[in-house]
Amino acid sequence: MEGWGNARLFWALGVVFIVFGLYSIIRRRKLLKSPHTVTGQILRYEEFPDTGIQRGSTGILYHPVIRFDTPSGTVEHVSRIGSSMRLQNSGASVNVHYNPKDPAQFEVLSDRDQLRQQTLPLIAGVVFLALATALSF
Numbered sequence: 002m003e004g005w006g007n008a009r010l011f012w013a014l015g016v017v018f019i020v021f022g023l024y025s026i027i028r029r030r031k032l033l034k035s036p037h038t039v040t041g042q043i044l045r046y047e048e049f050p051d052t053g054i055q056r057g058s059t060g061i062l063y064h065p066v067i068r069f070d071t072p073s074g075t076v077e078h079v080s081r082i083g084s085s086m087r088l089q090n091s092g093a094s095v096n097v098h099y100n101p102k103d104p105a106q107f108e109v110l111s112d113r114d115q116l117r118q119q120t121l122p123l124i125a126g127v128v129f130l131a132l133a134t135a136l137s138f
Contacts, residue, residue: 022126065089
């Protein structure tokens, strides 16, 4: 019973990670089927200082400027999400989910996010559940 406290922690972490991964899968599928998801184009990147100093960080975040069409017109706006490197080339097509009340509020649905928000949490959840099972015996 000594390791039971650790096992419960790993069970809880495993469940949390798996639930987050499943939630992300369901959310992404709903967004991709939404009438407010369109194909946009990366025009260029704008550089902003990276305020959170991370290991290996260049100190710069690259935010893509995306252009996409809505029923109310063409939108060209800087994404609020940036990364420490340019994930795709300028001119690349991306899926964009936008707020119909304010199209400047949008989210780029990229394959890299799919890996980070879905696959990795599911794998981490399975690993935590395996550790919890091993500690239970």
